Amino acid sequence: MTEQTTSNTNNVVANVEVDNSYENDSSYGDELSSYTASLTSSVLDYRHENGRRYHKYRDGSYLLPNDESENDRLDMLHELCLMVLQRKLYLAPISRPQRVMDLATGTGLWAIDFADEHPQAEVIGCDLSPIQPSLVPPNVKFLVDDIESEWAYEKDPFDYIHARYLTSSIRDYGKVIKQCYRSVKPGGWVEFQDWDAFPFSEDDSLNDTGFLRYYKEVYGSFEEAGYEVRPGTKLEAWFKDAGFVNIHVEKFVIPYGVWPKDRNLKELGAWLQAQAEASGFEAGALAVLTRYKRWTKEEVIVLSSLARADGRKRTIHPLFNFSVVYGQRPENLPR
Template sequence: MAANPKNIRTEECSSVNRSSYSASLTSSVLEYRHENGRRYHKFRNGSYLLSNDETENDRLDMFHEMCLQLLHRKLYLAPIEKPQRVIDLGTGTGIWAVDFADQHPEAEVIGCDLSPIQPTLVPPNVKFLVDDIESVKPGGWVEFQDWDGYPHSEDGSLDDTAILRCYHELYSAFDQAGYETRPGIKLEQWFKEAGFVNIRVEKFVIPYGVWPKDRHLKKVGAWNQAVAEANGFEGSALAVRTRYKNWTKEEVTVLASQARADGRKHNIHMLFNFYVVYGQRPEN
């Protein structure tokens, strides 16, 4: 599934109040919302509509591997040479933060998320916060990795398919709920509006499935399909459709099953655009 809200990397951040972690853990952070057989965060309830249970966590880790395949095993593209402090906003399972900490033991790595679902056995230079962090020190780099959520095809093979309907139904519900469904295409403008400089945009085309002839794209497409089939079709849609579109769980399951079947057809050549955008905060 293309939707994935965890995509912000920041380097050289300003100081962080670590006491917010322990304070948060004494409140609603450890409470969860359960519906339709899935678990959701209760801290800032409703601000994130995907689940935070083990099934979703497995999907996020698979998405991480897909990004590594896409970027040729690179965790980031920003020109960072000697990182000191790094923040992973929307860290999810913490897998990106842990990998970065392993590669850069000299850096302090902070993972921030709405849910305390990260592991406890991590490198000593990793800490996790349940909070919002927005400030970056002058000269620091910020990198966003995010989708244009809507799929497309170059040969019309996606037209009138269940999988296309699944995405339209999903994103119309997110639009109704007030969520941005095509962040990737807007990142560059957001960077400019925020005052960042030295902005660089990298656009990648990600296939769905193993139909590409190119070996690299075939691997990336295989991971994209695996991520969607693991939990994406149903997990990404369950809360938003049942809360905002009055669908039943069974209706979501049926459409997800039809989309999954379409995705396995080699004659449907579905593509997504994925953006990596990074920029630097001015010194002044």
């Protein structure tokens, strides 16, 4: 099989036009609500800290909560990703897969939706926290596992492995992707969908803002703690290094807030802002800043409040990069 790498730009925006059709209105107010009205054993011995709940299995390896507020936020991100991909769960050219893995499945929505869409497939979702629902399709099962530990799937490999939104939760992406290579069948596909966690703007409107300070403080601390926070733009290189072929890259730019003039971008921005305002700012900051930087809970709340307030200003136009990369394990090559 000849190695082939393709790169498509889909929904990548340059010079996003600001919607200025407002008079004497400097914040989003009711408009944001109009876009988000539709949002509706020892392993269980969870860690409780600063009013939030965290996983206990491999305690401390993942720094975001696993409580109901966080689960609701993850479900909102599931919907956001579906909107970005035009209601598709995946982009890889898979056909009638029989055995599928969803890495770090979270609340399990992707695995459940995939199982409904592919009833012939056995779908396994793994996560550090057993927070998934118990009433699921018969072809789904969930495992408590640490994907950064050594795997034991090589003897029973998968047709397709999926991972999404692992930024700031993985220290060694390259190792994980190599384990995916070893655990997928020859000819099988692996797909990662992930962010660059640092925002940017095309008009320098983020300069000297509490919004930008939040991301520098929080994700700078994640980096100091050894976590990868900008995986999206590095996935293609990791896939090549692991040995995948027919690598395909899709790049997206997602706004934060309803400032874009384009209707679709405005809706995407509303969802991204809604999940952050719901609990995302505090969820992302509390553990890493209090455990690694010795911040107090109150200091984290102040930082989050500043980011939330600046994020509502129409004069600030944040953007985030989001990438989807998939590749195929070569056929006729030894494992």
